[in-house]
Amino acid sequence: MTPAARVQTSIKLLDAIIAGARGKGAPADRILADWFRSNRFAGSKDRRAIRELVYAAIRACGPVPANGRAAMLRLAETDESIAPLFDGSNYGPPPITEGEVPAEGGVAPVWLAERLRDSGVEGEEALALLDRAPLDLRVNTLKAERATLELPVETAATAAPNGLRVLPGTPVDQWPAYREGLIEVQDTGSQLACLAVEAKPGETVIDLCAGGGGKTLALAATMDNLGTLIASDTDRGRLSRLAPRAERAGATNIESILLNPKAELEALAAYAGQADAVLIDAPCSGTGTWRRNPEARWRLDDKELGRLTAIQAHLLDLATNLVKPGGRIAYVTCSLLDEEGAGQFDAFLARHPQFTAQPLALPLGRERGKGMRLSPYHDGTDGFFIACAS
Missing domain, CATH: 3.40.50.150 (Vaccinia Virus protein VP39)
Structure with a gap:
C-alpha cells in the first residue's frame, strides 16, 4: 500500500470506530482486527502503519470527531507528514479543501475534562493520559525470581517487587518464559x-x-x-x-x-x-x-x-x-x-x-x-x- 492509501484506509477505519463509540458498538481493537483479517493484501508493515495512524488520530482528538477525515485532519495539524498525503491519488484521500474543519483537540470531551480538572488532573498530568504506555511484566514467584530470570531482551526493574519493563510491542507472548508461566503481562x-x-x-x-x-x-x-x-x-x-x-x-x-x-x-x-x-x-x-x-x-x-x-x-x-x-x-x-x-x-x-x-x-x-x-x-x-x- 502507498502511504496515501494507508491514510485513506485509516480514515475509513476511524469512521467505523467513531460510529461504534457513538452507538456503543464494537471497540477500536476489534474493528481493526476484523479489517486486517478480511484484507490479507495488507502486509505486516501496512498493518503496523495503519494501526499507528488510527491510534495517533484518536489521541489527537478530544471530543468525538464528526468523522474519520476530520480526525485525520486534526492529526495533520500535529504531524506535518500527513497533509501532503491528501493528494487525490488512487486509493488516497481527496485533497484538503479550503474551509475544511479538523476535529477538536484536547484531553477528552469537555464535560469529562472538567471532571478530571475537578479531581486535580489537568495540564501536563492530563496530557500524559494520552501517551503511549510501556509494557510491564510480573515475574511469577511460584516459578521464577526476578534477580535470576533470563529473558531475550533487555529489561528494567520497576518499583513493584517483581516488576520488569520492556519496550512497547515486544512479542512477550512468543517467549518460552511466557508460555511456561514464568512471567505475566501486568502494569x-x-x-x-x-x-x-x-x-x-x-x-x-x-x-x-x-x-x-x-x-x-x-x-x-x-x-x-x-x-x-x-x-x-x-x-x-x-x-x-x-x-x-x-x-x-x-x-x-x-x-x-x-x-x-x-x-x-x-x-x-x-x-x-x-x-x-x-x-x-x-x-x-x-x-x-x-x-x-x-x-x-x-x-x-x-x-x-x-x-x-x-x-x-x-x-x-x-x-x-x-x-x-x-x-x-x-x-x-x-x-x-x-x-x-x-x-x-x-x-x-x-x-x-x-x-x-x-x-x-x-x-x-x-x-x-x-x-x-x-x-x-x-x-x-x-x-x-x-x-x-x-
Missing part, C-alpha cells in the same frame, strides 16, 4: 494494587471482581499457593479465561465462582464473614488506562458514569458481609476521577463507621483523600486509586 500500578491487599499464605482471600484473573494470579503467588483464594465475577466469559492462565502459572489455590448481579451473596454464602481480605477491583470509567485505550474517552457519558459509581458502592457494601472481624477491604479503580476514588471511598466509610482507612506502604503514588493515587505523569504507571479499610 506496575496493577501489581502495586495487589500489594495493598497484604495477602498472606494460609489466608482466605476473595478477589470480588476477578475478570480474567490478572490480579488473582498475583495474589496466588503472594500467598505461595497456601490458603483459599476465591476468584469471583459476574462475567462468565472473562472468568473462563482464568483456568488456563492459572494452570500455566502453577497457581493451585484458586476457586472460581460465577456471580449473579445483585445476588452475589448467595453464591458466596459459604464465605460470609470468613474472609481475611477482599479485593474490589471495581468496574470503572477506565480514565487511568487511556494510554492503552484512548477511544474509551468517547464511549463514556454521565449516565454510564453514574451506573458505574452505583456498582462500586454496591460492591463496597457487599464486601462488608464477607470479611471477618478485623479483616481487610482493598478498593481499587483504574480511574482518576474522585467520584470513583477518594469520594467513593469516603462515602463508604461514612456508611460503615465500623471500618477505618488504613495507611498504605506503596513505593509509588500520592495521597488522595484516604487512599493513594497513581498516575502516568507522576509514576509511569496506569492511573489508579487504591485504598484499604479494616
